[in-house]
Amino acid sequence: MEHAILLVDDEEDIRDVLNVSLIDAGYRVFTAENGKTALDLFHRHHPPVVVSDIKMPGMDGIELLRRIKLESPDTEFIMITGHGDMELAVVSFKDQAADFITKPINIDVLEIALKKVFDKIVGRRQLREYTESLERLVREKTELQSNLAALGLMIGSISHGMKGLLTGLDGGVYLMESGLKRNNLEQVDDGLKTVRLMAERIRKMVLDILYHAKERKLNRENVDVSQFAADTASTIEVKMTEHQIDFVRDFSGSIGYAEIDWESMHSALMNILENAMDACIRDTAKPSHQVIFAVRPEGDTVRFDVTDNGTGMDRETRDRLFTLFFSSKGCKGTGLGLFVSNQIVRQHGGAIAVSSTPGHGSTFTIRVPWIATDNPA
Ligand SMILES: Nc1ncnc2c1ncn2[C@@H]1O[C@H](COP(=O)(O)OP(=O)(O)OP(=O)(O)O)[C@@H](O)[C@H]1O
Numbered sequence: 001m002e003h004a005i006l007l008v009d010d011e012e013d014i015r016d017v018l019n020v021s022l023i024d025a026g027y028r029v030f031t032a033e034n035g036k037t038a039l040d041l042f043h044r045h046h047p048p049v050v051v052s053d054i055k056m057p058g059m060d061g062i063e064l065l066r067r068i069k070l071e072s073p074d075t076e077f078i079m080i081t082g083h084g085d086m087e088l089a090v091v092s093f094k095d096q097a098a099d100f101i102t103k104p105i106n107i108d109v110l111e112i113a114l115k116k117v118f119d120k121i122v123g124r125r126q127l128r129e130y131t132e133s134l135e136r137l138v139r140e141k142t143e144l145q146s147n148l149a150a151l152g153l154m155i156g157s158i159s160h161g162m163k164g165l166l167t168g169l170d171g172g173v174y175l176m177e178s179g180l181k182r183n184n185l186e187q188v189d190d191g192l193k194t195v196r197l198m199a200e201r202i203r204k205m206v207l208d209i210l211y212h213a214k215e216r217k218l219n220r221e222n223v224d225v226s227q228f229a230a231d232t233a234s235t236i237e238v239k240m241t242e243h244q245i246d247f248v249r250d251f252s253g254s255i256g257y258a259e260i261d262w263e264s265m266h267s268a269l270m271n272i273l274e275n276a277m278d279a280c281i282r283d284t285a286k287p288s289h290q291v292i293f294a295v296r297p298e299g300d301t302v303r304f305d306v307t308d309n310g311t312g313m314d315r316e317t318r319d320r321l322f323t324l325f326f327s328s329k330g331c332k333g334t335g336l337g338l339f340v341s342n343q344i345v346r347q348h349g350g351a352i353a354v355s356s357t358p359g360h361g362s363t364f365t366i367r368v369p370w371i372a373t374d375n376p377a
């Protein structure tokens with residue numbers, strides 16, 4: 001209600017005269033003969049400006065001012081004061097009246113006062129809009145900056161990682177070449193193994209980056225959880241055996257069907273299984289190592305546990321696990337693994353919990369609801 005005024009005065013003549021003049025001046029006017037009616041009208045129409053007599057029987061103008069300001073501090077008041085009501089006028093100023101005019105009312109003076117008050121309202125609204133758009137701009141700029149910073153960090157880390165992998169690749173190619181020249185098939189074989197390993201690492205890294213780069217939507221399908229667990233286990237089993245790690249599958253029978261994205265959940269688990277394997281390989285203190293992969297239903301979730309008796313980790317590592325690019329493996333790790341795993345599990349509406357004792361080993365527990373909505377992770 002752009003130019004509406006609530007006019008309150010107990011004298012009918014004043015109401016009538018002012019009503020006509022103000023309508024002529026282009027305002028929409030509601031009139032009330034006492035404070036109570038004024039409050040009712042105010043609640044119904046929310047006019048931005050109230051012009052009120054100070055002295056009225058029953059609720060006086062100051063009481064009306066206080067009540068309305070309490071609910072609506074931005075509503076502006078112009079008080080009408082009689083001759084010798086100076087003290088009341090001062091009180092009303094203290095209660096945030098915008099202006100006052102004295103009786104007998106000069107309509108020009110009232111119009112000037114009204115214009116000032118409406119200008120004030122417009123100015124305040126503009127200021128609020130400017131402030132809001134300024135705040136939005138600052139927010140956008142900050143987001144952009146941190147995106148750029150993350151991007152820079154990412155590119156730096158990727159280049160660094162790639163450099164290491166390419167050096168490895170060169171080494172493999174060199175082994176193959178010199179093996180071929182000398183007809184040393186064993187050396188060729190070693191070289192080939194290195195090349196394969198490096199190619200696989202690069203592939204994994206690129207896939208991780210792609211996953212991270214665009215927020216993939218989940219491609220949920222109805223997955224037989226036992227089948228899924230068995231497939232995932234057999235992908236890593238050979239590598240575990242190669243490193244003399246006892247790999248235990250702790251699940252059997254039918255676990256049920258879950259609505260999950262096979263591909264992404266598979267890679268989330270693979271990284272956690274690879275980490276468990278790495279932790280065993282890096283642990284030189286124990287004579288033998290074991291990784292247990294357990295899957296079972298738990299209430300309304302599917303629960304996966306990956307337990308290793310590898311290095312375990314200290315508090316600091318545990319606190320930073322899921323941070324992008326955090327890795328304690330030097331050039332052997334990119335630190336993307338758990339960041340991505342966590343993102344995938346969260347997208348499924350689930351969570352990863354970690355418990356670990358330095359020197360003893362770790363357990364990663366993943367719980368995923370059987371069916372969940374896609375959370376933007
Ligand atoms: N089972 C585990 N035992 C001990 N430390 C672990 C385990 N899993 C993760 N960590 C620690 O968490 C870090 C981050 O793991 P993450 O998988 O994110 O990266 P990464 O394995 O170093 O590299 P990649 O990106 O190749 O997976 C690891 O470097 C390691 O320090």
Ligand SMILES: [Mg+2]
Nearest residue numbers: 271275337338
């Ligand atoms: Mg990893």
